[in-house]
Amino acid sequence: MQMLHVFRNTPHGREELLQTAQFCKTMQASPVVYIPEFTKFLLYLDNDVVQVDLDKTFLRSPGTAREHVEEIMAEMDVDNWRFFVPRHFSTPFLPDVPVGFHFMGCPHTIADLRSKAGAGYIGPRIRRILASAAFPLLLFSPVFKPFTRIAVMFGGKANAATALRLAVRLHRLSGLPISMYTAEEGRRSRKYYEKLLSKNALTGVFAQSVSDWQIFPRKEFVENLYRIPHDALVVMGAYGHGTIRQLLMGSTVEIIQAHLPNNLLIAGPHYRGLA
Amino acid sequence: MAFFSRIKQWLGRIFPQGPAGEDRLLLILFGAVVGICSGLAAVALNTSLHGMESFFGQYRYNWWSFLLPGIGAALSSIFLEKIIREGAGHGVPEVIYSVSRHGGLLRMRSTFSRLVSSSLTIGSGGSAGPEAPVVMSGSAIGANIAKAFSLNERHRIALVGCGSAGAVAGIFNAPIAGLVFTIEVIVGEWTALHIVPVAVASVSGAQISRILQGNQIPFTHLHFDVDVITTVAAAGLAVVTAGACILLTRMMRTSHQLAGKVPVPLWTRAAMGGMAVGIIGLFLPQVLGEGYHVIREMVEGSFGGGFSMVLILMLAKILATSLTLGWGGSGGIFAPCLVIGSFAGLMFHRGVDAVLPGFLSVNEGAFALLGMAGMISGMLQAPLTGIFLIVEVTGGYETILPLILVSVISSTVSHAFEPSSFYFRDLVEKGHYLRPRTDAKVLADLRVSEVLEKDCASVPKNMLLGDFLKVVQQSRRNYFPVIDENTGEFAGMIHLDDIRPYLFDNLLHDTVFLEQIMAADTETVDIDDELSDALDWMDASGAYSMPVVSNRRFVGMVSKATLLDRYRKELMLQTTE
Amino acid sequence: MQLSLEELAGCLDTHPDIVLRWIRQGRIPVKRRQDICVFNPEVLEKWAAVNHVSFTPPEKKTRPLLEEKPSGLARAIEKGGIYYDIPGETVSDVLRSAVERMESVAGRRLKDLLLEKLLDRENMMSTGIGSGAAVPHPRSPVRHEADGQPEEQMAVCFLSSPVDWQAVDNKPVFVLFIIVAPTAREHLHLLSRISYCMRDNAFRDLIAGRPDPEDLFAAVSGYDSRLDAGTA
Incomplete structure (x- = not known):
């Protein structure tokens, strides 16, 4: 398993790489570090090509970048990592980054969060990557803090199962305990979600892996986010909603992103499981 | 997205699939739509080109008029790089690249970016033509329509071709040239699956341009007596x-x-x-x-x-x-x-x-x-x-x-x-010229992971030769990856042919460790390397297989035997119509 | 029809990644919803025929012949039986009385055929493997048109008195391990196992003492499980 990390040689970038390193170490994945030479690259996904525009900070002090990466990896005691050097270019200034990775770390500028951090805004680019990528994205926290448990957001018809499957997979890889959080929407009660579990053949997995399940009303969603432990990796699914609905209410991902400082791992509808 | 997939479902009901699951009828319809859109793009470029020309034309007779092409080119470059952030190349090679490597995926922004930038360059006096920009736009229109309807790569490539054909047909009022250029240069595959929708797109692109601009032949001439x-x-x-x-x-x-x-x-x-x-x-x-x-x-x-x-x-x-x-x-x-x-x-x-x-x-x-x-x-x-x-x-x-x-x-x-x-x-x-039905294309399509053989038992490097013989007894293979048991890293390979002389010497069984007889400097291939590179190496060294090592961990083997099997299947699949 | 990606790859006898790519490229009439492949089996079958791809529809799919592990020594001996006090002075006498005693080779014609083949083999070269043991066996599987062929088995026959078998070490033979197997592979398997046992001093001592069936089974099962686990 490999995780793509786009490195920037700044203190923020260091925090991001530390998070990738810890994630990979915990999940037995190997980081693949890309030190960009251009401010943009292309991801050719299954049915979409996404151009990722980086800001100038990613090109800062290229002389020390490799050295810094090596230092951070040594500090985190991660040895199975490597650099990624793009082999194909769509145009001379536009490298292609392959998409055969199992995770991708998502710096804030890709997420376009710096400008709208307060509003809980997931950039359209992230949305598009999520919409067609087979790998989940790890959204970084501003500062590195090791997570010691997994919190899975079990809600939404299609997202719930995806998120739980991913969480269980991570649980098996890392041995970290899972707690599950569900916001009751409308008339959907605990029964409904139990049915959802059995419909997706997840009842057994749930019993084995999930240590605690908290259900709270959707109306108090934001208030109840306090229940999620500060040292948890939050796992959730994201499904493409209609544009209008998004404008009206904002997606759950955005609410969570806005209110939780935790690391956030998001799987899109094409997430294929970890082979 | 849901909207488009609903339309697709609905269309799929009207237009039945062919016997082998081909959506040819559907593709003709899409071809016409793409042709119309790219024809419109061609007309738009033509109009804006004329607009720019007359705008810059009024300054043409000033002494500083030599600055105009410079200003135009600078504006077009700023527009492409800073505003659209296109990372632009020439245009047509990008389309061919995307058709070769990525099933014709093109960015949304490419549908219009070149129209603006090229009308700035050309309109201000730069010496260039409108066809590459319009081909880029048309192709990107085709690609993005295909994307919206989640068409597969073959169909998407056909629509990219439709876009380019409609664009060329529209800008030159030359439907046959649009068709021929697309097939000869962009798609490179003379099959009915491509020719039919591309021809339809050519027709609709040229038709749109005729409706909007009149049926002009750009360069009329007197009658020539050719002898x-x-x-x-x-x-x-x-x-x-x-x-x-x-x-x-x-x-x-x-x-x-x-x-x-x-x-x-x-x-x-x-x-x-x-x-x-x-x-x-x-x-x-x-x-x-x-x-x-x-x-x-x-x-x-x-x-x-x-x-x-x-x-x-x-x-x-x-x-x-x-x-x-x-x-x-x-x-x-x-x-x-x-x-x-x-x-x-x-x-x-x-x-x-x-x-x-x-x-x-x-x-x-x-x-x-x-x-x-x-x-x-x-x-x-x-x-x-x-x-x-x-x-x-x-x-x-x-x-x-x-x-x-x-x-x-x-x-x-x-x-x-x-x-x-x-x-x-x-x-x-750069090795991106991958025409359909060629060796390079078939090899580029196959991934190392697709021909990977995983049924190889690995052995620790501190194993005694005698113990190794028992592993050999149980195995069906001739190659054994040697692993460093402490770190799990790949250490080298043992090929039975190389160690045959030691196998039957009882004295060595309890005295020799695998580390001493393995080939430590074996060439390896990474899981996301190109298969053609691995094959080149095998050809050069006369080997029939080589280990796949990713992040210093052994993953499996690639061998010419498996490769031939997969390659042949792939070749048959890509060459039967 | 719906199958998972892995199942469909199995039907097409190829790698799931390849199927995934074929779907993406539109080379195969299959649609994908996450990990589920949706297709019309008739269309797919036609496609497979046109493109020379092997396709085994899942319902018709015959279970791949499980790499049948040849059964161990213990099972073969259980089948073949253990016999004591086989009379006879010469090789052919001994073999004749042994074959007569073998219960799992039923029918006159099969017994005659087996004996004939065993004698043929002995005439070629002695099967005495030393330490007082011989492994008489036919050179080719015993088969009779009407009576079929006997199952894989090994008959352990202790002789009433040692017989000169022209063994490799010239020691007289006191025990026979008669191997009957339907295929050459199973034959070799039994042969290699018994010769492995005979190289072990403990087993040779056990055999020399003409052990009870229980003791013999216990010992042989021990070797079996060790060889199966690959730890021996």
Whole structure:
């Protein structure tokens, strides 16, 4: 398993790489570090090509970048990592980054969060990557803090199962305990979600892996986010909603992103499981 | 997304699939839609080009008019790089690259970016043509329509072709040229799956342009009396146009390399190139812009100046084109080629006429026309495109015999000096020129992970030879990866053939560790390496298999045996229609 | 019809990644919803025929012949039986009385055929492997048109008195391990196992003491499980 990390040689970038390193170490994945030479690259996904525009900070002090990466990896005691050097270019200034990775770390500028951090805004680019990528994205926290448990957001018809499957997979890889959080929407009660579990053949997995399940009303969603432990990796699914609905209410991902400082791992509808 | 997939479902119900699950009928419908859209893009470019020309035209007679192409090129570069952030290349090679490697995926922003930037470059006087931008736009329109309906790669490539065909057909009012250019240059696959929708797109693109702009033939001409002498002389002209092609290609390359060495931002570079063109334009205004009016004069036979004047103009146009495109202006090579070609034809006619007065009975306009065909064919090394394009843009079917001759000879001669055409050269150099149904394409499609053999038992490097023999007993393979048991890292390979002499020596069984007899310096391949690289290595070293190692961990083996099996399946799949 | 990606790859006898790519490229009439492949089996079958791809529809799919592990020594001996006090002075006498005693080779004609083949083999070269043991066996599987062929088995026959078998070490033979197997592979398997046992001093001592069936089974099962686990 490999995780793509786009490195920037700044203190923020260091925090991001530390998070990738810890994630990979915990999940037995190997980081693949890309030190960009251009401010943009292309991801050719299954049915979409996404151009990722980086800001100038990613090109800062290229002389020390490799050295810094090596230092951070040594500090985190991660040895199975490597650099990624793009082999194909769509145009001379536009490298292609392959998409055969199992995770991708998502710096804030890709997420376009710096400008709208307060509003809980997931950039359209992230949305598009999520919409067609087979790998989940790890959204970084501003500062590195090791997570010691997994919190899975079990809600939404299609997202719930995806998120739980991913969480269980991570649980098996890392041995970290899972707690599950569900916001009751409308008339959907605990029964409904139990049915959802059995419909997706997840009842057994749930019993084995999930240590605690908290259900709270959707109306108090934001208030109840306090229940999620500060040292948890939050796992959730994201499904493409209609544009209008998004404008009206904002997606759950955005609410969570806005209110939780935790690391956030998001799987899109094409997430294929970890082979 | 849901909206499009619902439409697709609904269409799928109306248009039944073919026996092997082909959506050909559906594809024809999509082809028409894409053709209309890209035809509209062509019309839009044409209109904005004229708008820009008249806007910049009002300053044309000021002393500082030489700045105009510089300003235009700089604006177009700023627009592309800073506003759209396109990371632009020439256009057509990007489309071919995407068709070769990524099933025709193109970015949404490419649907319009080049239209704006090229109308800035060309309208301000830069020496470039509108066809590459419009092909890029059309292809991107096709790709994005395919994306919206989640079509698969084959269909998406067909729609990319539709876009390019509709665009060329629309901009030149030349439906056959659109079809032929697309199949010959963009798609590279002459199969019904592609030809049918592309033809439909060509028709609808040309039709839209006729509805909106009228059915004009760009370069009308007088009637030519083409005789046998003309046909013979065409062979001579072909050599001249081939020479011009080679000169243009090399000038473009040199000027591009030169520009790359200038340590200034891209837009400044473009401005410098444009300014240089503007200075040439002060003396020879004929080289500015797409230059269609010049062609028109030449084809009609009303172009003044002597042999040397035309020669200078031709060289100046070549220089101006390489300055515009090589230094970062945005545009295509078609229109400059047409201009250079007609200069070359005119020059040839006047040269022959000076040496042998009265030998060529036909009007010099006919040679301008033949020169264009020779230049296009030579530059693209696509003779069919040259033939059909010229026949259609001039309506000159009576010149078809010398036209064919000049096209094929010109493209052959320039091929001898420049083995890959202007569009393909970079792609060929980087190994991205992957035509359908070729070995390179099949190999590029197969991934190392797809031919990986995982049933290899690995052995620790501190194992005794005697213990290893028991592993061999249980195994069906000849290759054994050796692992460092402490770190889990790959240490080397043991091939039974290499250690056969030790196998039957009982004394060694308890004294030799695997580490001592393994091949530690084995070449390995990574899981996301290109299969062709692995194959090259196996060929070079005579090996039949090699280990796959990722992040220093052994993953499996690739062997020629499995590869042949998969390769053959893939080849059959890609070549049966 | 719906199958998972892995199942479909199995039907097409190829790698799931390849199927995934074929779907993406539109080379195969299959649609994908996450990991589920949706297709019309008739269309797919036609496609497979046109493109020379092997396709085994899942319902018709015959279970791949499980790499049948040849059964161990213990099972073969259980089948073949253990016999004591086989009379006879010469090789052919001994073999004749042994074959007569073998219960799992039923029918006159099969017994005659087996004996004939065993004698043929002995005439070629002695099967005495030393330490007082011989492994008489037919050179080719015993088969009779009408009576079929006997199952894989090994008959352990202790002789009433040692017989000169012209063994490799010239020691007289006191025990026979008669191997009957339907295929050459199973034959070799049994042969290699018994010769492995006979190289072990403990087993040779056990055999020399003409052990009870229980003891013999226990010992042989021990070797079996060790060899199966690959730890021996």
